[in-house]
Amino acid sequence: MKKELFAVLMLVIIIAACIFNVYYVSRMTEEILELISLSEQDALAGDWASAVASAEEAVKLWEGAEEYTHIFIRHSEIDSTTDEFYSMLAELYKEDMGGVKAAYKAVSSRIKSIIKMEIPTFGTVF
Amino acid sequence: MAIIFIRTVIVFVAILISMRIMGKRQLGELELSELVVAVLISDMAAHPLQDIGVPLINGLVPIITLLCCELLITAGTVKSIRFRVLMCGKPSMIVENGKINQREMEKNRFTIDELTEELRKQSVTDISKIKYAILETNGSLNIILFPAETPVTPAVMNISVPDPGMPIIVINNGRVLDNNLKILGLDQKWLSAQLKTRKIKDASEVFLMMADDSKQIYFAAKEVE
Numbered sequence: 001m002k003k004e005l006f007a008v009l010m011l012v013i014i015i016a017a018c019i020f021n022v023y024y025v026s027r028m029t030e031e032i033l034e035l036i037s038l039s040e041q042d043a044l045a046g047d048w049a050s051a052v053a054s055a056e057e058a059v060k061l062w063e064g065a066e067e068y069t070h071i072f073i074r075h076s077e078i079d080s081t082t083d084e085f086y087s088m089l090a091e092l093y094k095e096d097m098g099g100v101k102a103a104y105k106a107v108s109s110r111i112k113s114i115i116k117m118e119i120p121t122f123g124t125v126f
Numbered sequence: 127m128a129i130i131f132i133r134t135v136i137v138f139v140a141i142l143i144s145m146r147i148m149g150k151r152q153l154g155e156l157e158l159s160e161l162v163v164a165v166l167i168s169d170m171a172a173h174p175l176q177d178i179g180v181p182l183i184n185g186l187v188p189i190i191t192l193l194c195c196e197l198l199i200t201a202g203t204v205k206s207i208r209f210r211v212l213m214c215g216k217p218s219m220i221v222e223n224g225k226i227n228q229r230e231m232e233k234n235r236f237t238i239d240e241l242t243e244e245l246r247k248q249s250v251t252d253i254s255k256i257k258y259a260i261l262e263t264n265g266s267l268n269i270i271l272f273p274a275e276t277p278v279t280p281a282v283m284n285i286s287v288p289d290p291g292m293p294i295i296v297i298n299n300g301r302v303l304d305n306n307l308k309i310l311g312l313d314q315k316w317l318s319a320q321l322k323t324r325k326i327k328d329a330s331e332v333f334l335m336m337a338d339d340s341k342q343i344y345f346a347a348k349e350v351e
Contacts, residue, residue: 003147007193008198011191
């Protein structure tokens with residue numbers, strides 16, 4: 001009986017950890033996407049200083065979660081996303097609107113794919 | 127390299143603990159679900175070892191999940207006969223009263239070559255001497271001969287044979303096992319006397335000493351290097 005209770009308890013813990021992981025990654029990615037969206041709006045309005053500040057905050061948030069993301073997400077995905085962030089910053093520093101638009105799309109797409117990978121759906125499971 | 131080393135140790139310990147929790151059944155003949163778990167665990171555990179870009183948790187979570195599923199399935203098979211039949215199937219009578227059941231052989235995709243191989247493994251060459259040959263759910267073939275074909279035992283010959291009981295280790299590679307001495311109803315004094323008769327000064331010079339209920343002893347001193 002003890003082993004069976006242990007098994008049930010472990011499964012419950014794993015399911016709880018999965019739910020927490022989805023919640024945490026969703027919240028983190030939502031915050032990052034909001035900051036990127038804010039940065040994009042500032043850039044479109046010509047306020048490059050604010051756009052850079054928001055983008056840098058998004059990068060800081062992403063890098064701050066590194067300890068957690070390295071445990072649960074493929075390292076290649078994390079590295080690719082970090083590269084996209086820095087490409088976005090590089091375009092912002094250049095104040096090149098064309099390059100910045102593409103960079104925002106690339107980063108947003110990467111961030112959205114990260115949360116997609118963590119949420120179990122029919123498509124992701126199969 | 128250090129990361130791979132540490133991960134290997136962690137995964138190794140995780141698998142050891144999992145197999146230990148699953149119990150002796152995993153180490154012996156495997157039922158279907160046990161075979162699946164053993165194969166999956168070994169495959170899943172390898173991924174984070176081969177690629178350090180894969181989070182270690184991607185190897186540990188499957189191991190723990192498979193362990194838990196296996197424990198629950200095993201509990202289910204113990205508690206419910208129907209569930210056991212569903213998971214493990216039923217044994218099949220391949221030979222009955224000296225005759226091969228060809229339908230059962232076909233149903234189990236069990237060939238004649240496999241049958242004769244299994245019989246040879248158990249030193250049986252004449253199928254007509256077999257009362258039952260049962261293909262168990264774990265794939266092993268168990269043979270029961272006709273009573274007239276089974277080896278003679280003392281009971282059949284009405285011969286009484288002393289029962290020595292089960293031999294128990296009392297000294298294991300120089301270490302005295304006090305608990306085992308107690309089980310046999312013996313003590314250190316008895317042990318010292320036995321060692322003295324064999325011209326042994328100390329238990330540390332003994333490789334193996336076993337005794338049974340009738341005080342029969344098997345003794346092996348350590349070889350001098």
